[in-house]
Amino acid sequence: MEKTEVTKLNNSHRKTIILLLVVLFSILSLTLPQTPTNQQLPVILTVTSSMSQPKGNLLSKIDYRLQSMMDEEDPNQKVEMIVVFQGVSSTRGAELLKSLGDITVLETYSIISGALIEAPLGMAINIAPQNYVKSITYNYKVKIHSTLHTLQATATTYSANIEQIGATRLHQLGINGTGIKVAVLDTGINTHEALPATKIIYSKSLVPGEGIEDLNGHGTHVAGIIAGYCEGKYVGVAPGALLLNIKILNKNGEGNLSGLVDGINEAVSQGANVISISAGALINKPDDPACQAANNAMLAGVVVVAAAGNEGPDSGTVNAPGEAALAICVGAVTSSNVIPDFSSRGPTPDNRVGVTILAPGVNIVSLDYSNSSGYVRMSGTSQATPHVSGVVALLLSNMSLTPSTVKAALMATAVDLGDDPYAQGCGLVNASAAYDLLSSGKPPVxxxxxxxxxxxxxxxxxxxxxxxxxxxxxxxxxxxxxxxxxxxxxxxxxxxxxxxxxxxxxxxxxxxxxxxxxxxxxxxxxxxxxxxxxxxxxxxxxxxxxxxxxxMFLLLYLLSQETSSFYVTVAEVIFVCLVAGVALIVSLAVRYRRRHAPPKEEGFMP
The missing domain is CATH 2.60.40.2310 (Immunoglobulin-like)
Incomplete structure (x- = not known):
């Protein structure tokens, strides 16, 4: 048989298959239950605890952690909470709270209209009905976002990660972040041969019982990525930048929501241009107090760069304050531009992508906190974040920019890696391209x-x-x-x-x-x-x-194609499986009906 006759035969068979499939699909569409119209793809589905759903107007002001504790623990137990006010100042709100009973005001904030209080757990029920109260949040734990610690490394003047983000060219142009103040909210910063005391222009510990020194190593490593410099040995992203050492995490790399809010508050009050946050917690609440503080800092003219978190590869795992709507949220990539599994993914509960941008975050060389001439490797979105903080410092040192302008430029010029947008955001940060866009004078969008x-x-x-x-x-x-x-x-x-x-x-x-x-x-x-x-x-x-x-319609399309291809073959296989499956179901149904059919009644014929 000639080739043309074979082709005609195959096409004839294919048309017959299509006709049968149309009939089959029509039958199935009438008999099978329809998918609910509000179904979402797994990639953007956020799974949260049932406790996170408000139980009513009253409890909608109380975060799900407190609600869970109220259900299971002693209501007289003293706990710390952050109360956010509406329509009143922090000072006035604190005064009104104290009038409700056994409430101790530990601190008030200016970055958000709110206060940290200590009160019996059951007092939340009395606080929530007040019309000046917007929300009540448990003072939850926050932690660093590094997954690997203290692997000894040999420093190189221009390591691959600096070149990967396009910062090398800016250094060659003489742009190094000079004069820009970057607040590092972390475990503290120790001096180092690549980070002399003159670069750390302000230090304050918000950790009870610990001084300003780094007892963990995380903060010094982050600081080195931003501004480290040792001639012929090590260069950070913005070696000319100045650092504000605001310690919010203890020697174990842990802290509280209150310290995070207080740290942002302190950074703004001390005149920071950039706030770098490589810590947080998985909250799934974009209006959380930490997120509100980050948003308000951006509105106050300070660029906030925060880690996405290390809870990937699951969706809906972006941490606060990274999930703040206005902040720059940073995920991680390897040296070969592959997103590691640990990097957190979106979406946020309000259906935003979550991750803004990516930066190197695997096996990153930076400063050893315990050896002033030593270098170590760490991995995590904690390491990706200071890369972006450093890029922001570079751009700010060369021109006057607002936070929105910086963010738009970074998003518009990021290198699309072709990955899931919920994992990569706009892509890999590109300092060189962002600089060129901003230098053109055209406002970025x-x-x-x-x-x-x-x-x-x-x-x-x-x-x-x-x-x-x-x-x-x-x-x-x-x-x-x-x-x-x-x-x-x-x-x-x-x-x-x-x-x-x-x-x-x-x-x-x-x-x-x-x-x-x-x-x-x-x-x-x-x-x-x-x-x-x-x-x-x-x-x-x-x-x-x-x-x-x-x-079904995609299968119809593939089966109707004149040419053979892998996808057409797959479609044909699926078709055969569908037909076989339906045939099996019909056969089983017939057998079941025969076995369970009622016996025929016997009687006289008329």
Missing amino acids: AISPPRFELTSFGSELSVTVNFTIVGGLARDDYLSNVSIKVEGGISSLITLSSTGPFNLNDTHVFVAATIYVPSYYMAPFFSGSIKLVNGDGTVIASVTIQGTGPT
């Missing part, structure tokens, strides 16, 4: 995630993602009239919470998009884009969206 891919594994699909849109500072009204335009096949499947126009000048805007692919959507694939359009009609940023429709 970025949107995250920059791309989005969906796969429908069931009969229908519904997914919500909260896009983060960041605009830099424009000297005129350039970004004062920005709107959103949806193009392509996705336009009939997407619903936006708003299309603008927005004033994107030096600010953040969050737009929720719900993508719904119904079971009757006939196309095997869908694609399109979300575009940010400026008032003059120019496109200033965009997101590409693509995905596959319901599985």
Whole structure:
């Protein structure tokens, strides 16, 4: 038989298969239960404790840790809580609290309108109804985000991680972070041959019973990545930067929420330009007091860079304060740009991507706290974070920039690694490209995630993602009239919470998009884009969206192809399995009915 006849025969068989599959799908769609329309893909599904769900208007102000403790422990037990106020100052709120009974105010904060108190556990029920109280949070533990400690290393003047993020070129241009104050909220900082005392311009310990020195090693390692320098031996990302040593973690690398909030408060009050936080806790609450403090610091003109955490590869594991909506949240990559399993992933509970950007965080060489001429390796998002803090210092030392401008520039110029946006954010930080963009004088604009891919594994699909849109500072009204335009096949499947126009000048805007692919959507694939359009009609940023429709229609498409391919073969195999499965079910059903059919009644024929 000739080849053309074989091809015709194969195509004829394929068309027969398609017809049978259409009939089969029609039957299945009528008999099988439909997937709920609010189903989300596993990649963006956040699993939280049932205790995190408010039990009512009263308890909605009390965080789930306190609720759990109230259910299981002695209500007279004294605990520390942070109370956030609304409509009153911290001082006035503290005074009102004391009038409620057995409450001791330990500290008040200016970075958030709130206070740290000690009170019987059951007192939370009396505090919550007060109209000046916004939230009550247990003073939970925070910890460092390093997974590997004290592996001895030999320092090299320009290690690969500095070149990996594009900082080497800026050093060659004479940009080294001179004069920029970076607050390191950590275990303390010890002096070193690469970190003389003159570089540490301020020190304060917020850890009870411990001084300003580093008894753990984590803080000194982080500080070295930011600003270390020893000629011919070691260079950090921003060797000209100055450091504020704000100790919030003890010798075990642990601390409390109160110390984290107090540390951010202290950094702002001491005039820090950048706050680097390589610690936190898995909270899944973007309005947590630590997140509020980070957001308010950004609004006060201080760039906050925080670690994503080391709870990966599970989704929904971004730590506070990294999950703060305005902060720069940093995940880790290896020297070969692979995201390690430990790096935390999004999304956040409010459906944002969570991770902003990536930086080197595996086997990073920096300073040994116990040996002033020694160097060690550590790994973690703790090590990735100071890389970005150093890049921010480089950029700030060369030009006057607002926090939103810096964040937008880093997002817009990051190297897309092609990985899951919930793991990589916008991609690998690129100091050189960010510098070039900012030097052009054009205000940066970025949107995250920059791309989005969906796969429908069931009969229908519904997914919500909260896009983060960041605009830099424009000297005129350039970004004062920005709107959103949806193009392509996705336009009939997407619903936006708003299309603008927005004033994107030096600010953040969050737009929720719900993508719904119904079971009757006939196309095997869908694609399109979300575009940010400026008032003059120019496109200033965009997101590409693509995905596959319901599985059955994708199989139909593959089986209809004239050419043979791996995917067509897979489709045919799936088809055979489906037919065999249905045949088996029908056969079993017939046998069951025969076995359990009632006996025929015997009687007289009329």
